[in-house]
Amino acid sequence: MKRxxxxxxxxxxxxxxxxxxxxxxxxMDVRLGYVQFVIGDMLVDQAKESRSRDIIFEPERGRxxxxxxxxxxxxxxxxxxxxxxxxxxxxxxxxEQLAKILDMPVDKAYxxxxxxxxxxxxxxxxxxxxEEQADAISNLNLDGVYIAEDSKRYYPNGTFLSQVLGxxxxxxxxxMGLELYYDEMLSGEEGSLSFFSDAKEQRMPKIADVYTPxxxxxxxxxxxxxxxxxxxxxxxxxxxxxxxxxxxxxxAVDPDTGGVVGMSTRPSFNPANYQEVDSDVYSRNLPIxxxxxxxxxxxxxxxxxxxEEKAVDLNEDTYNDDxxxxxxxxxxxxxxxxxxxxQTYLEVVQNSCNPGFVALGEKLGKEKLFSYIENFGFGKxxxxxxxxEGKGILFKPENIGPVELATTAFGQGVSVTPIQQVMAVSAxxxxxxxYEPFIAKEFxxxxxxxxxxxxxxxxxxxVISESTSKEIRNALESVVAKGTGRGAYVEGYRxxxxxxxxxKVGKDGSYMKNNYILxxxxxxxxxxxxxxxxxxxxxPKETVQFGGVVVAPIVGNIMDDSLRALGVEKRTDGLQKxxxxxxxxxxxxPDLIGKEKSDLVNYQVNLSVETSGSGxxxxxxxxxxxxxxxxxxxxxxxxxxxxxxxN
Amino acid sequence: xxYSASAIWANYRFxxxxxxxxxxxxxxxxxIIAMYGVMNVPYYFWRKYAKPILLICFxxxxxxxxxxxxxxxxxxRSWIGVGAFSVQPSEFMKLGLIIFLATYLSIHQxxxxxxxxxxxxxLLLVFVAFGFIMLQPDLGTGMVLVLTSMVMIFxxxxxxxxxxxxxxLGLVGFAGLIASAPYRIDxxxxxxxxxxxxxxxxxxxxxxxxAIGPGGLMGLGLGQxxxxxxxxxxxxxxxxxxxxxxxxxxxxxxxVLLLFLLLLWRxxxxxxxxxxxxGSLLGLGIIGMIxxxxxxxxxxxxxxxxxxxxxxxxxxxxxxSLTLTLFSVxxxxxxxxxxxx
Numbered sequence: 001m002k003r004x005x006x007x008x009x010x011x012x013x014x015x016x017x018x019x020x021x022x023x024x025x026x027x028m029d030v031r032l033g034y035v036q037f038v039i040g041d042m043l044v045d046q047a048k049e050s051r052s053r054d055i056i057f058e059p060e061r062g063r064x065x066x067x068x069x070x071x072x073x074x075x076x077x078x079x080x081x082x083x084x085x086x087x088x089x090x091x092x093x094x095x096e097q098l099a100k101i102l103d104m105p106v107d108k109a110y111x112x113x114x115x116x117x118x119x120x121x122x123x124x125x126x127x128x129x130x131e132e133q134a135d136a137i138s139n140l141n142l143d144g145v146y147i148a149e150d151s152k153r154y155y156p157n158g159t160f161l162s163q164v165l166g167x168x169x170x171x172x173x174x175x176m177g178l179e180l181y182y183d184e185m186l187s188g189e190e191g192s193l194s195f196f197s198d199a200k201e202q203r204m205p206k207i208a209d210v211y212t213p214x215x216x217x218x219x220x221x222x223x224x225x226x227x228x229x230x231x232x233x234x235x236x237x238x239x240x241x242x243x244x245x246x247x248x249x250x251x252a253v254d255p256d257t258g259g260v261v262g263m264s265t266r267p268s269f270n271p272a273n274y275q276e277v278d279s280d281v282y283s284r285n286l287p288i289x290x291x292x293x294x295x296x297x298x299x300x301x302x303x304x305x306x307x308e309e310k311a312v313d314l315n316e317d318t319y320n321d322d323x324x325x326x327x328x329x330x331x332x333x334x335x336x337x338x339x340x341x342x343q344t345y346l347e348v349v350q351n352s353c354n355p356g357f358v359a360l361g362e363k364l365g366k367e368k369l370f371s372y373i374e375n376f377g378f379g380k381x382x383x384x385x386x387x388x389e390g391k392g393i394l395f396k397p398e399n400i401g402p403v404e405l406a407t408t409a410f411g412q413g414v415s416v417t418p419i420q421q422v423m424a425v426s427a428x429x430x431x432x433x434x435y436e437p438f439i440a441k442e443f444x445x446x447x448x449x450x451x452x453x454x455x456x457x458x459x460x461x462x463v464i465s466e467s468t469s470k471e472i473r474n475a476l477e478s479v480v481a482k483g484t485g486r487g488a489y490v491e492g493y494r495x496x497x498x499x500x501x502x503x504k505v506g507k508d509g510s511y512m513k514n515n516y517i518l519x520x521x522x523x524x525x526x527x528x529x530x531x532x533x534x535x536x537x538x539x540p541k542e543t544v545q546f547g548g549v550v551v552a553p554i555v556g557n558i559m560d561d562s563l564r565a566l567g568v569e570k571r572t573d574g575l576q577k578x579x580x581x582x583x584x585x586x587x588x589x590p591d592l593i594g595k596e597k598s599d600l601v602n603y604q605v606n607l608s609v610e611t612s613g614s615g616x617x618x619x620x621x622x623x624x625x626x627x628x629x630x631x632x633x634x635x636x637x638x639x640x641x642x643x644x645x646x647n
Numbered sequence: 648x649x650y651s652a653s654a655i656w657a658n659y660r661f662x663x664x665x666x667x668x669x670x671x672x673x674x675x676x677x678x679i680i681a682m683y684g685v686m687n688v689p690y691y692f693w694r695k696y697a698k699p700i701l702l703i704c705f706x707x708x709x710x711x712x713x714x715x716x717x718x719x720x721x722x723x724r725s726w727i728g729v730g731a732f733s734v735q736p737s738e739f740m741k742l743g744l745i746i747f748l749a750t751y752l753s754i755h756q757x758x759x760x761x762x763x764x765x766x767x768x769x770l771l772l773v774f775v776a777f778g779f780i781m782l783q784p785d786l787g788t789g790m791v792l793v794l795t796s797m798v799m800i801f802x803x804x805x806x807x808x809x810x811x812x813x814x815x816l817g818l819v820g821f822a823g824l825i826a827s828a829p830y831r832i833d834x835x836x837x838x839x840x841x842x843x844x845x846x847x848x849x850x851x852x853x854x855x856x857x858a859i860g861p862g863g864l865m866g867l868g869l870g871q872x873x874x875x876x877x878x879x880x881x882x883x884x885x886x887x888x889x890x891x892x893x894x895x896x897x898x899x900x901x902x903v904l905l906l907f908l909l910l911l912w913r914x915x916x917x918x919x920x921x922x923x924x925x926g927s928l929l930g931l932g933i934i935g936m937i938x939x940x941x942x943x944x945x946x947x948x949x950x951x952x953x954x955x956x957x958x959x960x961x962x963x964x965x966x967x968s969l970t971l972t973l974f975s976v977x978x979x980x981x982x983x984x985x986x987x988x
Contacts, residue, residue: 010927011919013802017935018915024942025908029901031949035859036897043860 058150059188060446061172062217064165064179066226067441071156073165073179073271078152079134081126083113087144094142101136102126113144127170128152153179159268161229163285164386164439167271176274176282178220178439181387185443185453188217218443218452223259227565228252228531228558232262235535235554240266243540243550249286250535250554251418252562255426255523257457258435260384261531262562263287283388287418287534291390294421296352296484297500297521297534298411300472302360303349304428305372307471308464311363314346314475321348325355327406332358349475350483352499354410361409366400369409375463376424377434378416383458384437392416411500422534425521428472429496429529432464477526480552487552487608488522490560492570496529497522497555499548502536514598515539520551524559530568533558542611549608589635591625592618597639607635615641674966678973685977690985693978694925697750704743707736708779735967737780737788741795742975744776745932748796752803753925759804766809769800784828787957790943795936799928851886855948858889859900866896885956887963888948903962904945911938917979920986930982933975 035043064073081098088094095110102109104125112122121127127150134147153168166177174183191214232250239248245266252262265286269277284290306312323339324331334340334354340347348356361369373379379394393415395404407413419437427434436458443453464472476496479485485497502517519536523529535554543550564570587607592600595618600609607629613619620638623629693700711727727734748769758764773796780789801810825832861867892900914934921927937960944959946952958968 007924009804010802010924013804014915014919014927014931017798017802017931018911021911021938021942022908025904028942028945028949028951029904031946031951032859032892032900032904033897035856035949036862036864036892036900039856040860040863043856047857047861 056148057191057193057214058148058172059190059214060151060216061153061168061188062186062219062443062446064186064220064222066222066224066229068225069221070226072161072222072224072226074154074156075151076154077131078128078150079131079147080128080150081122081134081137082146082148083120083122084144084146085113085115085117085120088113089143094145097140097142098122098126098137098145101133102129124170153271155271157226158272159270160226160233161224161264162269162271163265163282164224164263165271166387167274167282177285177387178222178385181385182220182440182443186217186220189215191215216446219446220440221442221444222439223254223257223261223441224263224439225261225562225566228562229262229264231558231561231565232264233268235558236264236266239535239537239540239550239554243537243543245537245540247286247290247538248536249290249418249538250533250558251287251422252531252533252558253422253426253437255430255435255529255532258423258426258437259441259457260437260439263439285386285388287422288382288384288386288389289417291392291415291417292504292517293412293414293502294416295411295500295502295517295519297421297425297498297519298414298416299349299352299357299409300425300428300476300498300521301373301376301378302357302364302369302409303475304376304464304468304472305364305369306360308372308468309364309368312345312360314349314471315344317345319343319345319348319353319356319359321353321355323355325358325406327358328402330403330406332406346475346478350479352479352484357410358406361405362402364409366397366405369405370394370397370400372463373408373414375434375461376427377460378414378420378424382417382419382423382437384419385440385455389419390417392420412503418534418536421521422532425498425523425534426529426532427463429469429476429523429526429532431466431469432462434460434463436460473523473526473529476523480522484548485520485522485552487548488520488556488559490524490556490563493524493559493563493568494526494571495522495524495556495559496526497552499552500536504539518550520548520555522552522555522559524563525568525571530566531559531562533562543609587629587633589621589623589625589627589629592621592635592637593625594618594643607633610634610636611639612636613639615639617641617643670966671964671969674969675973678970681970682973682977682980685974686980686984688977688981690926690929690978690981693746693929694750694753697747700743701747704736704740705776705779708740708776708782711736712782735788735965737783737785737792738967738971740776740780741788741792741936742933742971744773744792745795745799745936745975746929747772748799749925749928749932752799752928753923756803756924759800760806762806762809766800766805769796769805770813773797781824785956786824787943787955790955791936791940791957794939795932798935798939799932802931803924803928851954852950855886855889856950858886858893859949862893862896862900864897866892866894866899869894884963884965885944885958886948888945888959891962892949907938907941910934913983914938914979917983917986921982922985922987926982926985930979933979936975937972 060075063071063075065071081102083094083098085091091110091113095113096106098104098113099106099109102122102125104122108125109122112120112126137145138147152172155162155165162177164177166179166181167175168179169175172187174180174186179186191212193211232252236248236250239245248266250262250264251260253260263285265284267277267281269281271282274282307314320342321334321336321339322341323337324333326332332354335352339355340351340353343351343353343356345356345360347353348360364372373394379392381389381391383389395408395413400408404413423434423437438455438458440455442451442455444450445452473496476485476498477494479499480488480495480497484499488495488497498521500517500519500521502519503511504515504517506512506515517536517538518540519534521532521534523532533555535551535558537551537554540550589607597616597618617640618637619640622636629635707727727736751769751772752759755765755768759766759769773793777789777793780792797810797813888900888903891903895902911934914930914937918927918930918934921930940957940960943952943955944957944963947954947957958965960972961969963969
């Protein structure tokens with residue numbers, strides 16, 4: 001067991017120990033290099049952050065302006081209170097004083113002023129307070145209590161353009177609408193004064209303070225014209241007070257660029273008090289959000305396809321409407337009982353004759369009609385620079401049979417958004433150019449006034465030729481001059497357009513009774529459109545559900561005032577005169593006695609209706625049936641709850 | 648010679664605070680005088696007095712535990728105060744034990760391969776001393792003491808199989824130590840993920856790495872450390888190497904490592920060339936103690952092993968440590984006089 005340890009063993013072991021030590025030192029040096037070179041940069045950043053103390057300088061959020069530079073959303077000063085708890089000598093007293101001015105519980109304020117933090121915000125009570133509150137606090141001269149300059153959004157026009165503009169939260173962050181969509185461009189970058197501090201909160205010697213100025217957000221100039229927008233807001237307000245609808249919307253677009261000139265939704269809200277309304281109100285920008293069956297306004301697309309494909313000659317080809325058309329065993333009725341009789345296709349358009357459009361759809365066939373529908377941008381988002389755009393629903397190609405083709409041709413069975421219709425009709429009347437709609441025009445550096453980003457109109461594709469477009473313009477101008485869109489007629493501006501009565505699909509999937517979205521899409525001047533205006537009123541009350549009666553005059557008013565505001569000259573050339581109303585054929589008053597009120601929708605004649613009494617049934621009318629009166633004249637009907645006896 | 652050159656480090660490191668610098672200078676002067684004195688004491692003098700020295704060391708270790716005599720600093724009762732100055736008996740114990748072990752092992756070397764007559768008695772002594780130090784508690788110094796003793800026993804010729812058995816026992820003992828003081832497990836978890844609790848247990852490691860990382864290749868320059876501004880607690884003590892790496896960079900850090908390695912090499916050569924087994928083991932013990940302390944300290948600072956409080960020889964601030972290290976070097980230098988290098 002015992003063995004003498006030789007000197008050789010000791011020497012060997014000494015050398016072993018030394019070699020092991022060398023290995024250890026090598027490992028240590030490698031680790032040192034790893035810390036200094038491999039993770040060194042990361043450590044430098046973290047170390048800097050741990051030593052620097054930042055006093056934040058808030059940037060000013062970019063303002064939002066209309067295309068002429070009129071301020072739509074501005075900023076007003078709204079200071080915030082900050083406390084440095086370590087510097088507060090008498091927290092209880094400070095908490096009481098702050099709580100009184102900021103109208104908050106004392107214990108809550110006490111928690112803020114005693115918080116273990118370098119700088120503490122009194123949130124939310126002390127954020128964006130009034131100048132008076134800020135003055136009151138600074139007059140107290142409290143140690144460790146600071147007033148920081150900050151700003152909040154200011155909406156000079158109240159509810160004006162509200163769903164489009166959206167609003168910001170307590171930290172001026174975009175929450176909805178353009179404020180959210182362009183939050184990054186508008187918000188700018190925080191600046192700071194960083195000083196380096198040692199771990200005992202004293203300034204570090206030798207290291208200079210670093211001031212990073214805040215970068216103010218870009219001002220945003222829109223394509224919106226505030227004069228046009230004002231006109232639209234006014235017209236919708238009038239419509240709301242007159243018809244008490246479930247909702248209403250309007251869009252005005254420059255057809256040559258796709259720039260949105262005006263856009264409005266009812267009900268509306270004031271962005272400064274967005275918390276006071278239901279979230280559905282501020283989150284649904286109806287012109288881009290809502291999807292519904294377009295009704296007759298969609299016939300423009302069928303017309304465009306048929307003209308471009310040379311499937312019809314409007315003046316030469318004729319269609320005999322006997323009041324209904326059979327498609328694969330299903331009978332599709334015209335809105336006019338008895339039908340329109342023999343018409344040219346131009347008259348089919350003017351009369352908005354459903355069987356006539358079914359015939360046009362059949363001439364085209366399903367592939368062609370649906371390829372035009374897709375080309376005009378339906379079934380896809382338009383790509384407008386706003387949050388919450390809908391996309392609509394088209395029939396799946398494999399589900400399209402003759403009946404689906406027929407109903408689609410006159411605007412039923414498809415679901416579209418208002419903005420899709422406006423862009424499609426813009427393309428139909430501007431020479432065939434389908435644009436992407438946009439609302440942000442330019443971003444401007446608020447300090448230098450330089451344009452930091454300019455949005456160019458984006459042409460998606462050309463859908464139809466200029467000659468087809470011209471034919472459409474003429475046909476639709478005649479709809480306003482001679483047909484169902486008579487209410488939109490404006491003396492001196494050549495308005496073209498098309499009415500629509502959209503049926504709403506209820507929760508059970510079937511059409512709702514007596515509940516329509518009445519719409520009108522118009523453009524002017526007809527030879528070179530400057531403006532396309534779409535207005536839809538959802539379920540107007542106390543009126544007949546005539547698209548031409550309720551909505552066409554609203555579009556006419558918007559067109560008249562807007563074109564004047566945009567500086568479009570009224571013209572009195574000869575072409576106008578043939579459309580004057582005195583030259584319009586007189587209208588035969590239909591026999592309405594014994595009908596239900598809801599049947600009125602089927603009489604798209606250009607007459608306005610006034611009601612007396614209440615109830616579902618029409619018991620009398622004035623003037624009598626068969627009397628011929630001027631277009632747009634009043635017909636008074638008398639209503640009753642019970643059905644009149646047939647005599 | 649080389650040892651003296653290394654000692655210079657101690658003098659110029661403390662330029663951020665004259666208080667520490669002056670005291671350190673004083674200790675350095677005392678230490679160097681002691682070193683020159685000891686250099687001229689024939690090393691077998693220590694063999695002669697090995698027993699009384701060890702006894703005194705044990706008494707001091709006992710004294711430190713008596714409240715009123717021992718002073719508590721940083722959670723450990725490690726100091727004995729004498730006026731403004733205070734000493735750490737555990738530092739003396741290290742040297743005392745080395746001297747005694749060198750004496751014991753050289754006399755009883757023929758029994759070293761025996762478990763009962765050689766290995767266990769040495770071990771018993773080491774662990775009694777360790778136990779006393781752990782009563783303070785001072786894990787760092789205790790570890791240096793145990794590891795140095797192990798190296799000495801190993802070089803003296805103990806059987807490798809005995810060490811393996813001891814290693815297994817050691818693991819059990821280590822687990823026991825951790826179980827007895829919960830703050831140690833915190834230090835280990837802090838080591839594994841310092842960022843989990845950056846303000847608590849991971850604080851020292853993170854702040855140490857914040858110092859070393861920005862050092863880069865060349866360092867921030869002498870006196871330019873940012874971490875010494877209270878971020879790294881007591882930077883002149885255990886974490887001085889972090890500040891050194893911050894100011895002098897990878898080059899400076901590597902240079903210091905090389906100097907220590909050179910010191911070790913010189914020490915090993917002295918030990919190899921010593922005229923007798925006692926000198927050889929004594930030299931090894933001294934150089935082993937210094938080197939092990941260096942390895943543990945720097946490994947802690949660069950995040951290789953969990954935090955254990957231990958100073959960096961020659962460089963860290965600390966009177967007991969510096970004086971004693973220089974004193975030890977004096978002994979080593981005397982052995983070298985007799986060595987046939």
